[in-house]
Amino acid sequence: MSEPTLIERAIEALLFAAAEPLSVEDLARRxxxxxDVPWGLEALRQRSQGRGVELVQVAGRWRFQTAQDLAYLMTEEREEPRRLSKAAQETLAIIAYHQPVTRAEIExxxxxxxxxxxxxVLLELGLVRMRGRRRTPGRPVTYGTTDLFLEHYGLPSLGDLPGMAEMKAAGLLGLDLPPGFEVPDPSRPPLEEEDVLDFESAADDSPEFVQDYVGEEEER
Incomplete structure (x- = not known):
């Protein structure tokens, strides 16, 4: 058996047995x-195209998943996803396209x-995380999406966020858009980090932030 074929088979075995998607670095360590891990992944991806189980990249990592056109066959084996309220859908979409973003900016x-x-709710589901604090008076907390968000919506990276129509189809937005909502130019870098402090660097002079995200009943 040739060396390239052995590498391809080894990558296939690792991905099949993994409990979560694996990165190129994860595979290389094993x-x-x-x-040549990139070669092996590309060979596997091409070989699996059009089959019932395909190799896909999500959040910069690789996994096998059911082909999208066959997903309906899995409905009886899959748990009913927790439905987001209209407010949560809109908030998640705003965070995804404008991150890192503060509560005031979302409002x-x-x-x-x-x-x-x-x-x-978004924090509890792991779709959103607190990124740091804005370099402005009051050091407001900023929010951003997580790798789980990318995995849930099948996105390789934030640069692959869909347009308005695709967002509605994916359940990121309801039919009625919030006033003033816009999808930014996709060519604009999705993250602007220069005005955000991480929590460690802001810890000395930052107030408590628990009240920033818990305690009120969700909007109806």
Whole structure:
């Protein structure tokens, strides 16, 4: 058996047995030194195209998953997903496209006060995380999406966020858009980090932030 074929088979075995998607680095650590992991992944991806189980990249990592056109066959074996409220859908979409974003900035886009309960739900589900604090008076907490968000919506990276129509189809937005909501130019870098402090660097002079995301009933 040739070396390339052996590497391809080894990658296939690792991905099949893995409990979560694996990165190129994860695979390289388990394979012989010098193994051409990108080649093996591309060979597997091409070989699996059009089959019932396909190799896909999500959040910069790789996994096997059921082909999208056959997903309906899995409905009886899959848990019913927790449905997000309209407020949570809008808030998640705003965070995804404008991150890192503060509560005040979310409110400015939606045109209504952001419910602490809504952010609490998104944090609990692991779709959103607290990124750091803005370099402005009060050091407001900023929010961003997580790798789980990318995995849930099948996105390789934030640069692959869909347009407005695709967002509605994916359940990221309801039919009625919040006032002032816009999808930014996809060519714009999705993250602007220069004005955000991580929590460690802001810890000395930052107030408690628990009240920023818990305690209120979710908007109806």
């Amino acid at each position: 394979l012989p030194e010098g193994a 400015a886009v939606r045109g209504v006060q952001a419910s602490k309960g809504t952010l609490d």
